């Protein structure tokens with residue numbers, strides 16, 4: 159068994175959960191925050207049998223889109239006056255950041 163940890167954008171989360179559940183996967187949704195942008199994202203925990211892993215990964219890849227996002231720099235630069243001045247930066251977020259872990263034990267009580 160594998161545990162997929164998928165960090166996705168909030169905009170994709172609802173459709174991704176619907177698509178996964180329609181194919182019989184079980185999903186837990188966590189409201190999370192990205193360390194760089196300090197804005198909300200969604201982390202999904204998806205426990206799957208080994209032979210179902212690729213199918214779940216394909217759904218994540220299909221649904222999750224990358225987007226350009228303008229954000230204020232989390233670490234402002236120092237201006238000539240010595241005052242910290244935030245500046246806008248553009249980053250490409252997603253589609254999805256995915257970790258796949260081996261599950262040592264799975265139980266339901």
Ligand code: 2BA
Nearest residue numbers: 165191192193194195196197199249250251252253254255
């Ligand atoms: P954030 O940490 O808020 O990062 C959002 C986007 O900002 C990243 O998109 C990337 O394009 C950019 N970014 C992140 N760190 C950067 C840095 N040090 N310098 C320049 N640009 C940077 P993604 O790579 O698609 O990541 C989306 C979200 O996935 C991240 O949100 C974070 O919550 C999670 N994530 C990504 N890689 C991770 C990792 N290795 N471990 C844990 N979480 C990760």
